[in-house]
Amino acid sequence: MTKSRETNQDKSQQDQGQNRAAITMYYDDTCVLCSTEAYNLRARNPEAITLIPVDEGLETLQAAGFSRSDAMTYLCVQDWYGGWHTHMDAVRLLYRTSGLKGSTLLYLPIVRQLGDLAYPYVARNRYRIPNWVTKLIYGKAVTQACANGVCNMPPDKR
Numbered sequence: 001m002t003k004s005r006e007t008n009q010d011k012s013q014q015d016q017g018q019n020r021a022a023i024t025m026y027y028d029d030t031c032v033l034c035s036t037e038a039y040n041l042r043a044r045n046p047e048a049i050t051l052i053p054v055d056e057g058l059e060t061l062q063a064a065g066f067s068r069s070d071a072m073t074y075l076c077v078q079d080w081y082g083g084w085h086t087h088m089d090a091v092r093l094l095y096r097t098s099g100l101k102g103s104t105l106l107y108l109p110i111v112r113q114l115g116d117l118a119y120p121y122v123a124r125n126r127y128r129i130p131n132w133v134t135k136l137i138y139g140k141a142v143t144q145a146c147a148n149g150v151c152n153m154p155p156d157k158r
Helices: 002-019 032-044 058-063 068-073 087-098 103-107 109-124 131-138 140-145
Strands: 023-027 049-053 076-078 084-086
Touching (some): 023 087, 032 049, 032 131, 049 087, 058 068, 076 087, 087 103
Parallel strands (some): 023 049
Antiparallel strands (some): 076 084
């Protein structure tokens, strides 16, 4: 009986490890801030984070109940178990998965509440954030994210 339990436990841990191979981030690839953040997080842990632009994953997102408009506005992440996370819950999961130092601070009660309150405002107004602010935060990564010319597109054309 004990051996069986160990085997099942080992199998469960292996399955969990396989399921934790990747979370999938659906992001607005026309947004400089979104793209830069996505690539920076994936660079920290490339095996754990898969990036898919919203328009390429639209069928999956719609099957999960997300409209294109909502998915383009608010971050959507599918975890290794098939569960969905949006808004700051998605951000917290991404930061933790990427191994970003200090990501545990996002779970502290006051920080969590402030993040939950601020996220929708920032998400809806991200195109209004000046490029110099994005460059200040990300540096050279912004230049790489803008290489395809998307940064110069007006928001209504994105």
